[in-house]
Amino acid sequence: MHIATRAPLPLSLFAALLAGKAVAGDLFVDRVDVPEVLTASRLKQSPAEVPGSMTVLDRDLIRASGARDIPELMRLVPGMMVGYLSGNQATVNYHGTNVTEARRLQVLVDGRSVYRPGLATVDWTDIPVAIEDIDRIEVFRGPNAVSYGANALMGVINILTRHPADSQGTRLKYTAGQDGISDWYASQGLRGESSDYRLSLSGQQDDGFDHDQFDRAYRDSRRLSRFNLVANHSLDLRHSVDWQLAAKEGTNQRPYSYRPIFGNVPNGSDNSDLTARDYAGSLRWTFDVNPEHSFYMQGYAEHWERLQDFRACEAQVAFSPQLAELWALDPKYVERLSESLPRIPPGTAKERALASQVLRQLRTGAARSSCGQVNQNIRETRYDLEMQDILSLADGVRLLTGMSYRHDQATSETYFDGTVNNEIWRLFSQLEWHLTPHWLLQGGAMLEDDQLSGSSASPRIALNYLITPRHSLRAVYSEAVRSPDMYENEVDWSYRVRNITPAAYGQNSAYYFARAHGPGDLDQERMRSREVGYNGQFDELSVDIKAYYDEIHGLISDPLKVSDFEPTNDNSIRFSGAETQLDWRASLRDRLRLTYAYVDYDATSRYDRRLTARNSGSAGWMRDWGHGWSSSVFYYGDDALNEYRFERVDLRMAKRIPLGRASLELAGVLQQRLDDEPLTWPENRYDSRHLLYFSAEVDF
Template sequence: MFETRSLVILLTIATTCAVQARENGPISNADLPTVLSATRLRQAPADVPGSMTVIDRELIRASGARDIPELLRLVPGMMVGYHSGNEANVNYHGTNVSEARRMQVLVDGRSIYRSGLATIDWSSLSLAMEDIERIEVFRGPNTAAYGANALLGVVNIISRDPSGSQGTRLKVTSGTRGVLDSYGSHGFAAGNTHMRLSVLGRRHNGFDHDEDGKAIRDGQRTDALSLAGTSQLDPNQTLNWQLGVADSSDQAGYDYEAMAPGNPGYPGAAGSAFERQISTHGPSSDTEDRTWVASARWTNDFSATHSLQLSGSLQHMEQLQQWRACDSPVVFSPDLKAIYEVDPQLARHLNKYFRGKLDTVDDLRRLFPGDKAVLFPLAERVIAQHDAALDAGPSCWDINQTMRETRYEVELQDTLQLTDKLRTVFGSNLRYDRVRSETFFGGVEDNRTLQLFANLEYKPHAQWLLHAAGMAEDSELTGFSFSPRLAVHYFVRPSHSLRAVYSEAVRSPDMYENNASWTYRPANLSGPPTLSNTYYAHARGPGDLEQEKMRSGELGYNGRFHGIGLSVDIRAFHEEVHDMMSEPLQLKNFVPTNEGFVRFTGVEGQFDWQATRRDRLRLTYAYIDLVARHKLDRRLTPRNSGSAAWLRQWPAGIHSSLIYYGADMLNERRFERVDSRLSKRLELTRNSSLDVALTWQYRLDDEGLTWSDNRFDSRSHYYLSAQLSF
C-alpha cells in the first residue's frame, strides 16, 4: 500500500511541477550554497565528506511545522516517532523506539544533548521556529568532528543573525487539538551591536485517546524568552552571544507501576480497604522543565586565510517531577528485596501473581526453577505479608524524580588556509557535566571531557579532493577514544563529485546507563506499618560499560545542475554498530549490557529542483535493510520512507505548499500524511505587512502514531496563523 500510494503522489506532484516549468522556464544560474556543520569548514555541498540535508527558511515556512521534530521528517532516513503527545523521539535510521541516544544536536554549534539521560528535550529549546535561519543535518557518523554521541548523525540548528531581523514581529497560531502558539520579537541596534529579543509560547493537548477510546492526558505547554546579539568589535573581530530561558510543562498520567495493583480478582482483595484505595489512587505525575542558557562566540578573522574562534557556554536544566504513589506494604519487605537482589525477574513473577496473571501459587512456584527454588519460601512470606495488609490498605509515599543537569563548555578552534591546495581546522573542547538526582543517582555524578580535533582538506588536482579527520576524546567516566574519518572525492565537473568515505565513531554510555543508583527513597510514608523504609527495587549501573563502536562505509554523488536549478545527493551506505546498549532501562528490569548489534545497509536520495522562478520540487527517499540483534532495535526502521514537496509562489503574494510524508513501518505501524499550507501577504504600509497562513494535515493511514495508544479523534488537523511585521 505504501509503495503504490507513494508512487502515485510523487508522480502527481512531479507532473504538476513539470507543467509549470514548461510554462515559465528555468531560473538562471545561482551561486552554490555552502554548509558549515560537516567538518567545521565552510564547504560547497560537493566538497562535503558525506551527505548533508539543509532545511532552509523557505522550507521551514512552507512546512508549517510548529516544532523541530516535525520539520526533520524532511530529512531522508530520519525517523520521527512519539512516545506520548509531548515526548518526541527523533532517530536517524532507527534503533530503540523509546530512546534517542545516538545523534548529536547543536544550536549554533552548542550541544543540547543531555549527558545525564542521553536524550534531547526538544520542548526545552528557547529558540523559536521563527528565529531559525536553517537546519543543517549531517547524515552519517560524525564523531570525527563533534565527538562521542555524534554516532549516527549531527543536527545543527542555526539561528538568524540579529542584524538581519530588525523591527518587530507579532504572531499567533490557533487550531485543532488545542494548538495555541504565540510569538513576538523585536530587533534593535545599540552602537555596534545588533540585538533581537524574542518571546514564545506553545500549547497543545497531545493525543485524544488510546486504543480503547480512553482519554489521554499528555498535553504540553512551553514558554521561552531569548536575547541574541552580534557585536562588531572591529573590522576583523565579531562577538556573537545568546541568553535564553525556557519553561515547559508535560502532562502525564499516574507514572507508577504497582507491585500489587488492587486486582479485585485476587483472593480476598474484592471490597477490601486495599482494593478500594489503590484502585482509585491515580494522581498525575506531570513534569516541569526549566532551562537556562548563556553562550558567546568570539571570532577573529586575522586574514582571508586565517580565522580563530573561541566559544563558551553555560547550560542548566531542571526536570521537576513529584507525585504520591501507593502500593502494597510488601514493596518495603526485606524478603522481596532479597528476591530482587538475586534476580529481578523473580520479583516480576510475583507482580504477575498479584495482578492475577497466574492462577495459583503452584503456577508461581514453577517460575522459581533449579537453584532459584530456594527463594520460593521468601515469595510465600511476601504473599502472606500482602494478604495481611488487605484490610489495612496500601502504603503511600512521595516520589521525587527531580533531576538537575549543569554543563560548562569552552572551545578553541583555528582555521588555516595553508596553501591554495591545503586547508585545515583544528582545536580543543573542554566540557564539565554535573547531574543531581536523589532518585536516579542517589546524589551527584560528575564528568569531565577533553576533546582534540583536526580536519585536513587537500586538493592535489582540480578533479581530486582528499579529507582526513580525527577526534581524540578523553572522558573521566568512559576513558579514551579516537574516531577517524577518511574521504576521497572525484569531480566529474566542478559542482559534481563522486565520493568514498570511511569513518569510525563511538557513543559513550551516559551517566544513567553506567552510573545509575535508582530507587524510590520514600518521604512522608503513610498507611500500615512496614517492615523497613527501604524500597525493594534498586537499579544500579554496572559502571564498566564500554563505548558503542561504529564502522561506516559510504559511496555517494552530489551534483548541482545550474541550468535547470536541480541539486542531487545520493548516498549508498553500510553501517555496523557493535557493543550496543539496547536493553530497556526500567527500575524493575535494569540490566544494560554491550551485547547489542545493528547493521544498516541501504541507499538514500534527495532531489531539490527549482523548476521555475515560482516552483520548487523536493523529493527524498530512503531504503534501509536492517539487521539487529535486539528486538527493540528492529522496530523503528522502515524499509521504505520518504517525502515529496511542491512549493509554489502565486501572484498577489500568495504561497502554497503540498508535502507528503510516508514510512512503511514506524514501530511496526504504517505512517502516511499529507500537509498543505496556503499563505497570503498583505502589504499594509511601506514598512509593515500582515502574513496569514492556513496549515492542514491529513493522515492517509488509520494507525496509532508510533504506538497503538497514540490516537486522534480525527485524521484532519489544521491551524491558522497571522503575523504582523513592522
C-alpha cells in the same frame, strides 16, 4: 539490486552527468551561487566538497512546511525516522535503533549541544528555540564523531538561528487551531553603532493525542514558554563577539502509569506531570587574523531541570526489608513470587526463606495499601569550553585544529542517589587538500578522553572527485563511538517514598523494594561506515545520491526500567541502502523537493528493529502565485514505524497583505492523514484524521 529500481529520476540525472559531452554542456552553468555549509567538517565548504551527505533546510522551506516543531521538519530529511512516545515526547532517529531510546544523534543550536548529559536524550519538543528564529538547519547524515565527538554516532543536526542583523524591527505571530493549538511569538531587533540584538519571546500549547486504543482520554498535552536574547558585536574588521541567553519553562502531562505489584491497590493519582525548565548562555569570540587564518573561542553553560513529583500507592509489603533483600538476590524470583501467591515458587533455600517471611507479612496486614509522595526529579548541568583554529597552509590546503573541555553533572535522588560528574577532553583536527583541480582529499580524527568510559579515537577519510566545482563523486570511510551515558552506566535507581499514609512498618518514609544499579563497566558503542555518493548543483537543481553500509557493534539496546535494568554491549545492527534528495527551482515561482530512503537492516535485538522504515520519503511543491498569495503541499510517508504505516499530506495557503511600511501574513495549514493507524505506538490516536490551524503574522 534494490537501489537501481527505487530512485530512477536521480539515477537518470547521474547517468546524464557522466555522458561525455554533458560535462562541457549546459548542465554545468555557474550562474547561481552555491550556498556553503559548515556542519560536515567545521570548514565552510560547497556541497560538492563535503565529506558525506548533507541536507539543508533553509528558511523558505521551513516556513513553507507549516511545521510547528523541529521533529516535524526532520520528515524532510531522507532516512530520518520521526516517532512519538506521546504527544509531547517526540523521537528522532537516523535509520533506526531503539524507538524509546533515540540517543545517537548530536543536536546543536548555534554550536551549543542540547543533548542532555544525565539521561543522554534530546527533548525534541522542549528545545529552547522558536521555529521562527531558525535561519536554517544543517543535517549531516552519517557518523560525525570526527567533528563533534562521541554521541554524533549516526549524525548531526545543527540548528542555526538568524543573525540579529537579519532580524531588525518587530515581528508578532499567533497560531491557533484544533487539538488545543495555541502558539505565539514576538521578537524585536535593534541595531547599534556596531552591535545588533534580537529579543524573542514565544510559547506553544496543544492537547497532544485525543485518546488511547481503549478510547480513554490521554494525558499528553504540553505548555511551554521561551526567552531568547542574541547579540553580535563587531569590535573591528577582524574581531567580533557573539553571545546568547536562552530560557524555557513548561509543563508536559504524563499519565500515572504505575501498576501495583501486590494486591488490589487503587491508583494514588491520575497523573505524574513533569515540569521542565532549561537555561543556557553562550559567549563566542572570533578573530579573523587574515583571509587565510581564523580563530575562535566559545564557552557555554546549560542547566536542565525535569521535576516530576506525584502521589503513588502500593501494598505496604512493597516497603518490606525482606522483600528488598529478596529483590537484590534475584528480581526475577520476586516476579514469580507475585504471580504464584499464596504459593512459594521453587528457588534457593535463602530465597524461599525470605519469601516465607514476605508471605507471613502479607497475611498479617502488609497487604493493606499505603500512599506517599514519590519524585523522579533530575537536574543536569553542562559547562563547555572550545577553541578552534583554521589555517591555509598553502594554495588548496586548509588545516583545522581544536580542543575542548566539557564538564557534565547530573543530580537526582531517584536515579543516582546524589550527584554524578563527568569530564571530557577532546582534541580534533581536519585536513582539506586539493591534490589537483579535480581531486580533493580530506582526513581527520577526534581524540576523546571520557572520565567515565575511557579514551577513544574517531577517524574519517574522504576522497571527492570534482567533475566541476559544482559536481562531485565521493567515497567516505569513517568510524565513530557513542559513550554509554550516566543513566546506562552509573545509575543507582531507587524510589524513596515520603509522607506514607498509613505508615508502613512503623515508618513515614521508606524505600520501595525495587532498585537498579548500573554496571559501571559498559563499553562504548562503535560504528564503521562506508559511503559512496554524488552531489550535483545544476542551474536551478540540486541533487544528492548516497549508498552506504554501516555497522554498529557493542550496541546497548534493551529498554531500561527499574524493574528490568540489565544494559549490555551484546547487540549489533547493520544498515545498508540508498538515499536521494532533489531540490528543483522549476521557475521563478515554483520549487519542487523530493526525498527517498531505502534502508535494509539486520539487528540482533528486536527493540532495534522497531523504528526503521524500509521505504520512506517526502515530496513537496511550493508555489508563489503572485499578488501576495503562496501555497505549498507536502507528502510524507513511511511504510512501517514500529509496525504502523504513516502517510500524511500537508497543505499550506498564505496571503501577504502590505500595510504601509508593515506587512501582514494570514496562513492556514491542513494536515490530512492518508492512513488510519496510530502514530508509532497503539495508544497514540486522534479523533480525526485531519488537523487544521491558522496563523496571523505581522512585521513592522
